[in-house]
Amino acid sequence: MKHDAYAIYKAPDWEEAIVALLVFAQKWTDLEPDAVRTFTKDFALTLSFYDFDESIHSLIRTSNALERLFREFRTKADEIGAFPNEESCLAIFFLVSRRDHAKHDRLNNHGE
CATH class of the missing domain: 1.10.287 (Helix Hairpins)
Structure with missing residues (x-):
C-alpha cells in the first residue's frame, strides 16, 4: 500500500497523479477503507507542488x-x-x- 501511495507522487503531472490515485483507491478501498478515506481526504492539496517547475518537484513534494x-x-x-x-x-x-x-x-x- 505504501509503495502504491508513493507512486502517485512520482507521476509526471497533476492529471496522471489523479489517475494513479483512482487506481490506488480502487485497489485498496476494499482492504483498507479507513486508510484510503483518510489518505484521499483533501488530496488535491497535496498536489500543489505540480504548480511549480518540475526541476524542484523532488525538493518540495514533501515537508x-x-x-x-x-x-x-x-x-x-x-x-x-x-x-x-x-x-x-x-x-x-x-x-x-x-x-x-x-x-x-x-x-x-x-x-x-
Missing part, C-alpha cells in the same frame, strides 16, 4: 527539508537554553537556515 531545518533549529536552541530576546532567537534561526542552504549549495555544485 522533509522543512522538518529537518526545524529539527536542527530545535537542537541548537536546546544547546543554548533560553534566548534573551526575540532577535537572538531569529539570529540563530537565520544562521541555521544559512548553514542548511550552504550544505545544499555544496551538494548541488559538487556534481557540476
